[in-house]
Amino acid sequence: MIIVLKPSTPPEQIQLFADKLCNDYEVKVNRWDGVHSTVLGLIGDTHTVDIEYIDAQDIVESVKRVQEPYKKANRKFHPENTVIKISDNVSIGDGSLQIMAGPCSVESEDQIVEIAKKVKNSGATLLRGGAFKPRTSPYAFQGLKSEGLDLLKLARKETGLPIVSEIMRTEHIDMFENVDVIQVGARNMQNFDLLKELGKTQKPILLKRGLSATIEEWLMSAEYIMAGGNDNVILCERGIRTYENYTRNTLDISAVPIVKKLSHLPVVVDPSHASGKSWLVEPLAMAAVAAGADGLIIEVHNDPPHALSDGAQSLTPEQFDKIAEKLVALKACLK
């Protein structure tokens, strides 16, 4: 950690501050004097140093971390890729491409079972489906709730596909016991109480990037889960908010290689939410695979115009079938 002090700070104040840092934290303090400013460098384990405390000092002009603030999610301390086993056949992070597919919302037994069978045939390896839906409007369909989870389990029984579904509050964790991957939505990426509770389970967690979260904040949210003892975190890039409004969000494709460099956790891409338009799913999914993603999560609905949510970004099973074929071919070609 590097601390730039304000010009003309009295030497005795600098000394006092440096001494205090050494006492409060397990660090050594180096100092050098520039023409206009003095700079202090902290050496040691700076994870525990509260950067806001430093920044609040009257004599401090700016602070810069040299080490990343996350530890368990950091590739520097865990060089090999984390591989998360989801079922007997499905692992993520091992170099394979896992495709999660299914409707935005679970709507009925017929719907979810039919979609599950079709996407499995096309090559999907996990079934996604929303039971609890975060909706911007209180007047919009909010999901089938626990009944939706039951229908997902039924579809799993029929097809063998492990299931992925979104959780919205800590009180529901028990209800998700039998769900294979628990999704934390973009709007809850910094719902720290939820993250802490999920850290006490051993469930694979699909952690979506917040609407305007930096990569560092996203990894810090992963750190929240891991700090509780649960290392099974799958990161999911789903587009960020920018000034461009042709698409609902802007897919940050660079996040894939960056996250793989900074962290050992697997990363998947959601081209459906990133664009909000079904015709963009194919090129964005192709780009994600070419950029090194470990998986994809794609919305598929048997009847998009009648989908109860997010229809505009859903593919039909037939469209998905063609895209999945291309994705598998691309992945094979990259090896």
Place this chain on the structure above:
Amino acid sequence: MIIVLKPSTPPEQIQLFADKLCNDYEVKVNRWDGVHSTVLGLIGDTHTVDIEYIDAQDIVESVKRVQEPYKKANRKFHPENTVIKISDNVSIGDGSLQIMAGPCSVESEDQIVEIAKKVKNSGATLLRGGAFKPRTSPYAFQGLKSEGLDLLKLARKETGLPIVSEIMRTEHIDMFENVDVIQVGARNMQNFDLLKELGKTQKPILLKRGLSATIEEWLMSAEYIMAGGNDNVILCERGIRTYENYTRNTLDISAVPIVKKLSHLPVVVDPSHASGKSWLVEPLAMAAVAAGADGLIIEVHNDPPHALSDGAQSLTPEQFDKIAEKLVALKACLK
């Protein structure tokens, strides 16, 4: 609601779609044919129309709302300002300027009582203080929790100032029964389950704008609370995320007059979080008052360098005293 159809949609499909809209919703459908596209106009109560359903239709190129999607928060249906009574002496939204002041985190009885007394003397009318703290890092101080709330109540007893504190999960609502204003933080603005539960209470809710929430999304979150039956929502602009990184966030000063035009709810400004720098609090607070804000929420700490969180943006009581004087003078001059 205006629906632009794709070029060369067959007339019979247009007819079918228009008929379906009339059946499904209480609307009439007008149609006109341009050179390249056909446009449908929906007349009636379009609040219940699911814009995503429309957008998902194969034949639809784009959709545009004419009416806002929020109803209870909408000034069109409620022209007079909402005035929220917080205590016998304190109301917000009635043309007065209410100043909420206090530390980011409650730290001890001495700390909170001392600050409360000082800010009251300087003209603050509410006491703010965090008991549950949302922190980006799992390794940072997370607040005194219920003990913090008890200390706030103690400070209220000593000074008479009503208290404002942030809630982080639905299970804590009972614990906040005796708190005068419950704050929903920026990171929870779209924690819809929390909003719904708060909608069942009658507590004044201070709803902070999300880090990258549009004004419409913010008002939709207010609508969530109001749809549950609680009309006591105070909006709080606290800076948005932009590319500019000199400040932690960028204060969107325009949000003040815009929200007052679109909605009847009171709006306050948080210059401390918007800037993250204590020397910017004064000019931003002055700007907020000049732009028409109903109140301010300002961080004050008796010892900012030793504050357990957000010290860099905290004022000392002495600094606050001078600023409060200027703010009161400015407000008087604007009348």
Place this chain on the structure above:
Amino acid sequence: MIIVLKPSTPPEQIQLFADKLCNDYEVKVNRWDGVHSTVLGLIGDTHTVDIEYIDAQDIVESVKRVQEPYKKANRKFHPENTVIKISDNVSIGDGSLQIMAGPCSVESEDQIVEIAKKVKNSGATLLRGGAFKPRTSPYAFQGLKSEGLDLLKLARKETGLPIVSEIMRTEHIDMFENVDVIQVGARNMQNFDLLKELGKTQKPILLKRGLSATIEEWLMSAEYIMAGGNDNVILCERGIRTYENYTRNTLDISAVPIVKKLSHLPVVVDPSHASGKSWLVEPLAMAAVAAGADGLIIEVHNDPPHALSDGAQSLTPEQFDKIAEKLVALKACLK
């Protein structure tokens, strides 16, 4: 064009306004009355209608275009892909992948000729190099200017590679007569006077997207060049400005398929400037090809640490060689 009028506009004012629109432009006006607002729809050639004039009317609440504001760049009026012939062997937009490679700045004869030979061997089909450099600091190296152009021509003579270089002012157009592709940099994307003058030439123009330009604004800048009579515009996505600051810019990979849908012009991607980091060039270039880009423009320097500008994002010729091989293999696999 759809015009939503303010609630309770008097009918006679609406009539007057509608009549005026019919007189001023070659359009017909349709009207329908909703519960809260009246809506006017303009039918005809609305390209010439000044949307700001409409928006300025007291009685107007909002305006929405149905047709795009660009005409010559619009795929609706020109369905086939534009193919731009740059030299006997090099065309762009015909389904092939064109790779432009070379240093950020031309520095010396030895440098540019050596790099040109190497990138040609690796598969590059055009040579890029800056002679006039837009630099944020007035104290930074600003390029070799006309001497740099001469050195580029020398390297072309040695290798046969057509050359690409950036122009910075209208007075230099004559100097670029013998340059094969003239680049307009991101900072000049809305230097309308420069665009107009380039529209009077028949040179292929590589039009970089502005730092925070929307896709529509970018296509409008292409329209400026085309309106002058020059249809040879190549669009170049080079990253946009967002809140994320791990990378210098955020590559908007979605722009590739979107621009190809909205326009018939070819589009290339600049992964070097989009990321600012050489280790990100490979995954971003791969993603660009998978998303359908017609070409790439990549910085290669024989000695990146001693490059006079933008060294951090430059590859060595050896690194470029490996990446070019992968890109060509990927392109072959996609066919």
Place this chain on the structure above:
Amino acid sequence: MIIVLKPSTPPEQIQLFADKLCNDYEVKVNRWDGVHSTVLGLIGDTHTVDIEYIDAQDIVESVKRVQEPYKKANRKFHPENTVIKISDNVSIGDGSLQIMAGPCSVESEDQIVEIAKKVKNSGATLLRGGAFKPRTSPYAFQGLKSEGLDLLKLARKETGLPIVSEIMRTEHIDMFENVDVIQVGARNMQNFDLLKELGKTQKPILLKRGLSATIEEWLMSAEYIMAGGNDNVILCERGIRTYENYTRNTLDISAVPIVKKLSHLPVVVDPSHASGKSWLVEPLAMAAVAAGADGLIIEVHNDPPHALSDGAQSLTPEQFDKIAEKLVALKACLK
């Protein structure tokens, strides 16, 4: 300047690099070794150090400036406010409030003279008016050009108000010889060739902030002008591009106090372009004055619905009159 090296860089390479820095620049290099990384600190005049050169080194992980990269615009080296004398009666930066008002485009003698007289009566101290107009569409009105400048001079003769108008290309500098303040528009903020040429004059330059320029980039553009010998730069905040699209741009009110802290140059605010809506001009102008702006630039048109550009954000002279009165009263109250 602080340079963080990559973990496990060999000591001899560090030594070589440090020696090279000392040779190449007038700096001393300090070094300290952390647990994971080594850090170098450069002491001396680092303005001339090319940060991109440093960043390009293989062994460098990141670089951070301690000193700002601008010198002439920097308050550290020029503590007193710069006061720019525009005419016998009008100076900017001396603590007064200067109001520039007038139409977006000059349209006719009658128009500009009438507006000039009215805004002068209301308290405006400069007349603004566009002769050359940067328009997004090539099909929109582009200004009266040199005739527009002549009409402005005529209005100056009638009223005594100094005039402000926008330049769009270097070849026009002679034409602007008799214009009192030359405006550089947001889209040309990084048209470095134009900035350099303006640096050779002694004209007051109104430098608008670019659509997505950081404060540092904006000050670097001021530095371009000043590096050429022209210290008469007036900064103009006119809103930045964000994800929020209710307004055309988002006024960054914090920029006012920040720029005044970092630089000695005067700063004015353009509430008309920042919002794009005439009803927002008043609250934003009030906020700007309260935040410490040295002036305002406001669009006023005698007939906004018939304005040839930007009518939606123009005030009528009557509206302007009321607002100017409030602004003057507010300024008086702040003293």
